[in-house]
Amino acid sequence: MALPFFYCSGYDPAQKNLILDEETSRHVVQVLRMKEGEELHLTDGKGHLGLCSITDANKKHCSVAITKTTFKPSAARKVTIAISLVKNNNRFEWFLEKATEVGVAEIIPLLCERTEKERFRHDRMNAICISAMLQSQQVWLPVLQEPQTFAEVITATGSSVKYIAHCLEGRKSALPANASDVSSIMLIGPEGDFTPAEIDTAIAKGFMPVTLGETRLRTETAGIVTAVWLVQAPSRISE
Secondary structure, three states, X not given: OOOOEEEOOOOOOOOOEEEOOHHHHHHHHHHOOOOOOOEEEEEOOEOXXXXXXXXXXXXXXXXXEEEEEEEOOOOOOOEEEEEEXXXXXXXXXXXXXXXXXXXOOEEEEEEOOOOOXXXXXXXXXXHHHHHHHHHOOOOEOXXXXXXXXXXXXXXXXXXXXXXXXXXXXXXXXEOOOOOOOOOEEEEEOOXXXXXXXXXXXXXHOOOEEEEOOOOOXXXXXXXXXXXXXXXXXXXXXXX
16 A cells, blocks of 8 residues: 655755644644554655654654655656636636646746636645645646746747647647657637737747647646647657
């Protein structure tokens, strides 16, 4: 049976002992009813995984001894999804959860001309990403940015390969059958799609216009299609 898996932002691989925060301590001691001597895993969301043994099962400040630390390098293929906020919070939260499980490296909430909602609770949304990381037993937490304007994202991105998915008529490519092993970014628009001016501006900045298929997808669905394709597609076409 897999050991319980927890997140600790203050986890230091050089430490030998650590006191868990109150929320984690309560879950370990009161919910899971773990005792001294039992083991659990801790991650900092930055590639480190610690094997720990409980030394003091206190429900407010549980103490653990770190017996082993391993490090898993991040994937060579870094995928960033800049996706418009949507009116329904539940739908955006669903996207965050699934994108984290798939292995997206960075998520940028995008503010476009037709974005209908700008309120964003970063603490709640980041907590959803943490929960999804732990559920899928990963050691890399996606970087969740604060909302950024469309202009900020297309100007500041350092990704090597840049895409914009939209529904307007015109010349568009399908996503490549083989994903690049370099950094890539996809822009996903709001429910009303990007404006023609936004699309033209992105193309002028080097973004490739792409289609995600023949059906019209919801914003969050388009985000997940992108995540699965760019993160998990083979790096080479089979011969």
